[in-house]
Amino acid sequence: MTATQDIAISVRDLKTFFYTNNRCNKALNGVSFDIKKGKTLCIVGESGCGKSVTAASIMQLLPTLSRIEQGEIIYHADRGDIPLHALEKNGRHMRRIRGAEIAMIFQDPMTALNPVYSVGFQIKESLRYHMKMVGRAAHQKAISLLKEMGIALPEKRVNDFPHRYSGGMRQRAMIAMAMACSPKVLIADEPTTALDVTIQAQIFELMDKLKREHGTGIMLITHDMGVVAELADDVAVMYMGNIVEAGTVDEVLRQPTHPYTKALLASVPVLGKGRNQDIKAIRGSTPDPLNRPKGCQFADRCDFAVAQCQTMPEETRITPTHRVMCWRYKELVPNG
Amino acid sequence: MLTYIIRRVLILIPMAFVICFLVYLGLELTPGDAVSHMINPDAAGSMNPAQLEALRQSLGLGQPFHVRFWSWFTNLVQGNFGYSMSGGVPISNIIATRLPATLELAAVALVFSTVIGSLLGVVSALKRGSKTDSALTVIGMLGVSIPEFFFGLVAISIFALNLGWFPVGGRSMPGYVTLWDRLPHMVMPAMVLSIMLTAGVMRYARSSMLDALSRDFIKTARSKGLPEWRVNLLHGFRVALTPVVVLIGFRLPVLIGGSVIIEQVFQWPGIGNEFISAVRSQDYPVVMTIALLSVMAVLVASLIVDILTAVIDPRVRLGE
Structure with missing residues (x-):
């Protein structure tokens, strides 16, 4: 177990529910994980499994009809532990942390920047509110941020509007904005889904550099297993509002234990194996979130399901860092 | 930005010319000509066709279309709109006395509806689903759908006849000329004119704001x-503003040419009232001039809208 001072944010038994038409969607049903300082935690899972809700819960940016029902999100700040889940949504304390200590970048850089303000203006907004930096100093800081993110001619580009930036440049600008106040944690919600592959690699390289140079803890939401292998220190696999398996990147990728993780890894095509390779799509589809199975959420699609799977499995630790939510994990652990 | 404005203004010139031509063509295509309007039909029957023809020639009506158009157009450019058929007054005089009254009303209605309309729209959007929002939505729908003459009559009945707060109509009492004296006259027509506009702006601002906030x-x-406040106003409202500005801009010509009904209800001595009497007396030159004025108002309004949207939204500045 890592010492507490290395942890930036710890999430314990988090439950976030959505309410629509008097029905309740348990989007997050007891999620626990830690974001460590200077490490990357990748959260993987298919669409709708609760990855983005996790991010929104930490930032307290949940939509109106949802709320954190139970559990805690503790931000381990230098000035002491702060329970984020207990802070008022758009209150002063939460706003002080947002952007300054925990920053976020979003999926689609095309729409995440405000089209009517220059990129520089939007970077300077953060500086003004969190660092009390205005005027020439803020302008210089914005330029140096853009420069650090690898934008050519930052002195000129700082005054440009987002529509004159390409997709990759916009995401760089977004990262510049997020990094403006040197946050402790950077939450990236599928930051490269909207970008092409070469740009993806550049953006990830940039994020890795920030992690190394600034010691920023990164929570990266993705569904790209290649990215996980490349960037992650820790991995959490989510399925229908639960973390079904979590551990270090080696543990999860080399010794996948949960049937879902195995299935997920088996469904990744491998470059160079040709078109006849055996890609196993996971059979069935995700259950209706408003009408979930009672027990293990994956049971209906699982090749190893037994009668016991009709009740929710406990979280079990295989090693101090590797945990899994499955009744049959003992039989399924590779090499053991 | 400056090049953009200059370009937009230059585009306006050929458009204005074409519109002048079309208006003159319309005038040409109306049945009869100036002579047949000048002389009453009974007298015309007893007149010698040669005399009529001589009159036509003396008025320059015998000349070909393009020559007449050119002389009309050059006069127009110099501010000479011709003469009214009933009374022979220069039309420029009529416009000069009537237009300020209309503009006065339009300006008040425009400012009022823009400020109040967007304010209520934003409040409505920010408090979506609340009682305030529902109430404003209902009021907005009523304001948009009930014709303005109805509001005018109701306002006269309540505030002028029963309460006696404001005069029934007219622009000023004889002998009273300061703005302060005219103010009571202006309140009711300006407010009634504002109602529909405000309701429209409010509905539009609400949906545009909701769109921006999502x-x-x-x-x-x-x-x-x-x-x-910064998220809502600087990021939300600023983006929501563009469509609202377009809406308001295109209401401008309606206010100038189209406050006909309000001016009639309140006996307001503006362009709209003049337009009605000109149509009634078949005073084509006046009708045409007012039509031309309305069309020019549309052109100017669209120019203003284009410039304003370019100021608000940097993506519009294509000229750079």
Whole structure:
């Protein structure tokens, strides 16, 4: 177990529910994980499994009809532990942390920047509110941020509007904005889904550099297993509002234990194996979130399901860092 | 930005010319000519056709179309709109006395409806689903759908006849000329004219604001830890403003040419009232001039809208 001072944010038994038409969607049903300082935690899972809700819960940016029902999100700040889940949504304390200590970048850089303000203006907004930096100093800081993110001619580009930036440049600008106040944690919600592959690699390289140079803890939401292998220190696999398996990147990728993780890894095509390779799509589809199975959420699609799977499995630790939510994990652990 | 404005103004010139031509063509295509309007039909029957022809020639009506158009157009450019058929007054005089009254009303209605309309629209959007929002929505729908003459009559009945707060109509009492004296006269027509416009702006501002607030950059702004007012006004309202400005801009010509009904209800001595009497007396030159004026108002309004949207939204500045 890592010492507490290395942890930036710890999430314990988090439950976030959505309410629509008097029905309740348990989007997050007891999620626990830690974001460590200077490490990357990748959260993987298919669409709708609760990855983005996790991010929104930490930032307290949940939509109106949802709320954190139970559990805690503790931000381990230098000035002491702060329970984020207990802070008022758009209150002063939460706003002080947002952007300054925990920053976020979003999926689609095309729409995440405000089209009517220059990129520089939007970077300077953060500086003004969190660092009390205005005027020439803020302008210089914005330029140096853009420069650090690898934008050519930052002195000129700082005054440009987002529509004159390409997709990759916009995401760089977004990262510049997020990094403006040197946050402790950077939450990236599928930051490269909207970008092409070469740009993806550049953006990830940039994020890795920030992690190394600034010691920023990164929570990266993705569904790209290649990215996980490349960037992650820790991995959490989510399925229908639960973390079904979590551990270090080696543990999860080399010794996948949960049937879902195995299935997920088996469904990744491998470059160079040709078109006849055996890609196993996971059979069935995700259950209706408003009408979930009672027990293990994956049971209906699982090749190893037994009668016991009709009740929710406990979280079990295989090693101090590797945990899994499955009744049959003992039989399924590779090499053991 | 300056090149953009200059370009837009230059585009306006050929458009204005074409419109003048079409208006003159319309005038040409109306049945009869100036002579048949000048002389009453009974007298015309007893007149010698040669005399009529001589009159035509003396008025320059015998000349070909393009020559007449050119002389009309050059006069127009110099501010000479011709003469009214009933009374022979120069039309420029009529416009000069009537237009200020209309503009006065239009300006008040425009400012009032823009400020109040967008304010209520934004409040409505920010408090979506609340009682305030529902109430404003209902009021807005009523304001848009009930014809303005009805509001005018109701206002006269309540505020002028029963309460006696404001005069029934007219622009000023004889002998009273200061703005302060005219103010009571202006309140009712300006407010009634504003109602429909305000309701429209409010509905539009609400939906535009809701649209802006649902966009991704609002979440970005919040994730930066900005206070709510800044998220809503600087990031939300600024983006929501563009369609509202377009709407208001295109209401401008309606206000200038189209406050006909309000001016009639309140006996307001403006262009609209003049337009009605000109149509009634078949005073084509006056009708045509007012039509031309309305069309020019549309052109100018669209120019203003284009410039304003370019100021508000940097993506529009294509000229750079």
